[in-house]
Amino acid sequence: MNHRAIRAIYLFEMARTWRTLLQSIVSPVVSTSLYFVVFGAAIGSRISQVEGVSYGTFIVPGLIMLSVLTQSIANASFGIYFPKFTGTIYEILSAPISYFEIVIGYVGAAATKSIILGLIILATAGLFVPLHIHHPVWMLAFLVLTAVTFSLFGFIIGIWADGFEKLQMIPMLVVTPLTFLGGSFYSIDMLPPTWRTVALLNPVVYLISGFRWSFYEIADVSVAVSIGMTTAFLVICLAVIWWIFRTGYRLKN
């Protein structure tokens, strides 16, 4: 194991985060605060409670997941796409480092960044609404699992993308709608039965449901199913990455 190489990639990626602190941390925090103002204060004042929790408090786990999902994908896809774009990928490919180690470096850094971000948003939310976390360990476990899984997904997008447009396409056209329709701002029980069934096809529902359970012990689907679905997505991403490196897809010609 070339642990020094993993460390080099990880620290390099983290250094990029600190260099672009405003974009990486401050902007998601600002946009989350805006969600609180709009959804929590303006709309929340008209919705009394959701399953015994005030609306402002109810949306906190969904908002954190929204940012963690999108930021994990953005960080990881950009992290691997940028060396491809500038050509510096030559150095990674010619270094005595295995594919597995490359993934640990890039995905580890992307996931770390979004976990930090998730915790910052959690703290920011604490300023707006009272929070109580029933299962902090499970909360962290969901946060880490989601961050890692979607960083892997972002890594795949970064390798697949051969232009900035493609890099933006999946997050914009697929992930954002799935997240908004995944119960960030509402319980899927509020939906009519038909739409509820449709919503269950959305993988993000399981993430948000499980994550919300760790906060308030309320969930749209059972926790075991949430963990199972997230893990299944993780395994699919790992399988795709294994295939990418085995074939050299979009990396080696």
Add this chain to the structure above:
Amino acid sequence: MSPIISVANLSKTYGSGFKALKNVNLDIKRGEIFALLGPNGAGKTTLISIICGIANPSEGKVLVGGEDIQTSYRKARSLIGLVPQELHTDAFESVWATVSFSRGLFGKPKNPAHIEKVLKDLSLWDKKDNKIITLSGGMKRRVMIAKALSHEPQILFLDEPTAGVDVELRKGMWEVVRALQQSGVTIILTTHYIEEAEEMADRIGVINKGEIVLVEDKATLMQKLGKKRLTLHLQGKVATLPESLAHYELDLCDSGATLVYDYDTKGERTGITSLLSDLRNAGIRFNDLDTTQSSLEDIFVDLVRTS
């Protein structure tokens, strides 16, 4: 002594069906400077990319320091430093950070003293804290060499190291390369500048259309293929040459003021003595003469044309 790089029956066919390399066999000796010459698209960069792990071979085998580049890639790659043709750099990193990153990537423990030495050798020390984006093209090129040397490689690949570099800087680069060779590093360089190969290389390989056309010691190559040219500056202008001189295939230049004779140094007889005697018999006199060895460039152009 076993070669430090051994390429056997290497072929590369791209997805488009284009054959970039055709059954290439090549051995690089330890400690030499090997120049790989070839026109654009000849397969130079593809060959280097495969040896360094950036492209996959279609067929064949490459050993680096006795290690197979595919089954024992860690050992093989850790011996190699690569300076690619294009200036691929991280614009917003400092020189120090990017060079240190490369060392880490190759699994070497931190060694600020070594990085300092590399940067000083490449006259980059006073730029160590500068962002790469602020550097000139020549400096960026040197940053890339510094990155390649950061992990103390035994082999250094320089793919067109002096492309787009001014004459003075090019000479500075040659000095760096020579100093590296003296410290025991094997250097493989590809170049368009024949004078670079002529100046630097111990051996020369010529690649054309994906095939190695020739590999030879530079001196032997020059001697073997080199032609010499005898130029006679005539006392008076000559309009036509007499029939008795026809078999020398002379060229009359400068409106008949100079006479040029190409001869082969390989041949047992150069024909110079009889030419001079025949000239005297024909009444053609000259007041000066000089000879020149044909350059590597002439040899190269000949080879590529005939291959």
